[in-house]
Amino acid sequence: MENSVLKFDPAVFAVGHDYQIIFITETMGLGWIEIDGERYTDEEGGLLIYDTVHKIPVPGGKLNAAGKYTVVFVEYLDKKPYFPKGEEKVRKEYKFYPVTGDDFRLFQYADTHARTQTPVETYKTVGDCDLVVLNGDINEHSYEIKNFYTSFELVGNSVHGERPVIYSRGNHDTRGLAAQLLPGYIPTAFRNGRRETFYSFRQGGLWGLVLDCGEDKYDHNVEYGGTILFETFRKRETEYLEWLIANKETEYEAPGVKHKIAFCHVPFVEHFSHPFDVADDVYEYWTELLGKMGIDLLLCGHMHRAYFIPAHTEKCRNAEFPTAVCSIPEVKREDGSKYYVGGMIECRGGSRKVKIVPDGDEMTF
Ligand SMILES: [Fe+2]
Numbered sequence: 001m002e003n004s005v006l007k008f009d010p011a012v013f014a015v016g017h018d019y020q021i022i023f024i025t026e027t028m029g030l031g032w033i034e035i036d037g038e039r040y041t042d043e044e045g046g047l048l049i050y051d052t053v054h055k056i057p058v059p060g061g062k063l064n065a066a067g068k069y070t071v072v073f074v075e076y077l078d079k080k081p082y083f084p085k086g087e088e089k090v091r092k093e094y095k096f097y098p099v100t101g102d103d104f105r106l107f108q109y110a111d112t113h114a115r116t117q118t119p120v121e122t123y124k125t126v127g128d129c130d131l132v133v134l135n136g137d138i139n140e141h142s143y144e145i146k147n148f149y150t151s152f153e154l155v156g157n158s159v160h161g162e163r164p165v166i167y168s169r170g171n172h173d174t175r176g177l178a179a180q181l182l183p184g185y186i187p188t189a190f191r192n193g194r195r196e197t198f199y200s201f202r203q204g205g206l207w208g209l210v211l212d213c214g215e216d217k218y219d220h221n222v223e224y225g226g227t228i229l230f231e232t233f234r235k236r237e238t239e240y241l242e243w244l245i246a247n248k249e250t251e252y253e254a255p256g257v258k259h260k261i262a263f264c265h266v267p268f269v270e271h272f273s274h275p276f277d278v279a280d281d282v283y284e285y286w287t288e289l290l291g292k293m294g295i296d297l298l299l300c301g302h303m304h305r306a307y308f309i310p311a312h313t314e315k316c317r318n319a320e321f322p323t324a325v326c327s328i329p330e331v332k333r334e335d336g337s338k339y340y341v342g343g344m345i346e347c348r349g350g351s352r353k354v355k356i357v358p359d360g361d362e363m364t365f
Pocket residue numbers: 136137170171172265301302303
């Protein structure tokens with residue numbers, strides 16, 4: 001068995017109460033997941049998907065209870081119309097540890113902009129975390145499919161397929177030829193015929209909300225050449241936030257929810273000046289809606305700086321909740337070496353704090 005056909009350890013993305021396990025293979029073929037002898041596939045319309053990316057939805061309850069899963073890949077060098085032949089190349093078992101109680105440690109990667117070594121070094125400084133979030137701009141752009149591998153390298157080298165991962169898209173991730181293929185490589189929620197990049201998830205006592213601002217300038221900005229329509233996209237997202245409030249009993253007010261944390265690449269509670277003043281009225285309303293939900297913290301990146309915005313900060317939107325902006329792609333030490341600055345949330349024994357890591361300030365929330 002050549003388990004090396006697996007490019008990275010799989011990423012187990014949390015969406016809703018379930019997971020989407022995504023893994024990449026060196027060669028073309030069919031992939032699936034087995035849990036307690038049951039097979040979970042990416043079958044659509046009766047077909048198993050023939051590709052190097054394998055995105056498999058699995059029920060959260062089953063995986064949480066089993067605490068392990070098996071990745072299977074059968075290589076098909078060709079997919080002929082008659083008698084295609086496959087050979088099993090990967091059969092690898094992974095342990096899995098979901099968040100079960102109210103305590104957890106979460107690490108944030110954001111704005112790595114294609115770096116992997118220094119961000120993983122910072123993760124290792126912090127020590128093992130229960131959850132990892134990829135909070136946007138993991139790459140410079142999405143021109144080629146290989147750009148998507150950065151996410152898998154980061155989480156594979158951090159949690160090795162054994163812990164849940166949260167994915168929130170950044171504005172740079174929306175740029176370039178392959179950007180429209182990104183939904184095949186990231187977790188998505190399927191609503192009204194579309195794969196959407198905003199959704200809630202549940203892990204133990206944590207209810208999480210993943211938001212996506214899209215681009216940081218107007219759709220008509222010359223930089224995008226007429227290729228985007230985030231104004232329409234944000235309208236659907238606003239409707240989704242209203243839907244969450246209408247269905248709060250099964251979402252953020254469901255039994256057992258202790259922490260309500262929102263993740264968004266862009267810290268939309270801030271006012272930005274032109275040409276970055278896009279969607280001002282939308283973000284004003286989102287801030288109000290998140291306040292209504294009683295969000296405890298909004299975790300962001302995008303600014304290439306690390307700081308905290310307390311609730312009701314003057315010169316920002318009037319947010320009922322604090323925001324933590326925690327990512328600097330590269331910082332130089334005096335000796336010339338470089339390191340990555342990320343964020344960490346720690347909820348333990350009733351206390352909650354967010355920290356700029358490896359050596360920054362912290363804020364309780
Ligand atoms: Fe950004």
